[in-house]
Amino acid sequence: MPQINDNYLKLKAGYLFPEIARRVNAFADANPDAKVIKLGIGDVTEPLPEAIRVAMTKAIHDMGQRETFHGYGPEQGYEWLRKKIATFDFQARDCDIDADEIFVSDGSKCDTGNILDILDSGNVIAVGDPVYPVYVDTNVMAGHTGPADNAGRYDGLVYLPMTAENDFTPALPDGQVDVIYLCYPNNPTGAVASRQALQQWVDYANSHGALILFDAAYEAYITDPDIPHSIYEIEGARDCAIEFRSFSKSAGFTGTRCAYTVVPRSLTGKAGDGRAVELHALWSRRQSTKFNGVSYIVQRGAEAAYSTEGRKQISGLVSFYLENAALIRKALTDSGAQVYGGVNAPYVWVKTPSGLNSWEFFDKLLHEAHVVGTPGSGFGAAGEGYFRISAFNSRENVEEAMERVAGQLVM
DSSP: OOOOOGGGGGSOSSOHHHHHHHHHHHHHHHOTTOOOEEOSSOOOOSOOOHHHHHHHHHHHHHTTSTTTOOOSOOTTOOHHHHHHHIIIIIGGGTOOOOGGGEEEESOHHHHHHHGGGGSOTTSOEEEEESOOHHHHHHHHHTTOOOOBOTTSOBTTEEEEEOOGGGTTOOOOOSSOOSEEEEESSOTTTOOOOOHHHHHHHHHHHHHHTOEEEEEOTTGGGOOOTTSOSSGGGSTTGGGTEEEEEESHHHHOOTTTOOEEEEOOTTOEEEOTTSOEEEHHHHHHHHHHHHOOOOOHHHHHHHHHTTSHHHHHHHHHHHHHHHHHHHHHHHHHHHTTOOEEEOSSSSEEEEEOOTTOOHHHHHHHIIIIIOEEOEEGGGGOGGGTTEEEEEOOSOHHHHHHHHHHHHHHOOO
């Protein structure tokens, strides 16, 4: 009988979103006539932009001809896509990022977990609280933590509280940490980080020899011109930060799968013998060993996201979801709720009604309004008492869901 990885046994009973699905499915089975509107998981609903569909269709035809057929591609991604990413996402914002520092992948969720392959288990890890569960769970799986306490916090992790009192912007750690997860615009709170706040994090990381893992999956939703879209807009970030980006929530690739990770060549870590080692080389080795790259067809679709028509269509898609977020914010505010986020982000973070914890509020919304959201406690102990509502759905469903919430629930 093989020995298992006991670290998996430290994990809580189930990942957040499968537990949500279990409860929703049980309700739907018992109430087959109920129309359930899902504003929980951050999955997009609108079709892929036309420019992307056209490019992918052409790529399919390419695969049908010997002269244009593509087999294994480069694990780092095709150069023509990486050059577009570097030009439009970074150099256009005066970020010093080259195409060869970009690694195309099948998802930023995957990359934020896989990056642990090149980091030692002895690092002190800091996460926000509440936090995107993948950051915590993958560290548990990798053996970087002890067991969880009754509040769900794992021994060995440094939790940085994000509350209404600090505008959901965590304070710098009191002591030394080695790896810091930052997510902006934030999932789940919808908060954004100012240039000044990010500069403080970069300065901390550089002065303490720490690494920032910066998840910018929702940067396309930033409309405030004063808010940075990339950590590399901040002086000194090339020497302390890895950035994760995704086409999922901007271009609708949740079911198509394409993302990328930026690892600057100037970024180093320390080997056991004290030598400085380029993280770029380690990540490249990891990817070439464990990953065969994103399909040619999908990468051609991602490339089309940077065309004139593609950028215009994606802008319209992002605006659509932001309008949904504004409708949710207004409906909840008018109902008397304390509401946060939903301005430069597709998520609205709402305080649960007095006396209800976040799972109780989840059940109340599901059973009384037939609306699904995400309990804040699923994002960490500091998320208790809050609830996340996603703007990713049709306009009709969002409007109907908010009518049900306003009409049937006392906030």
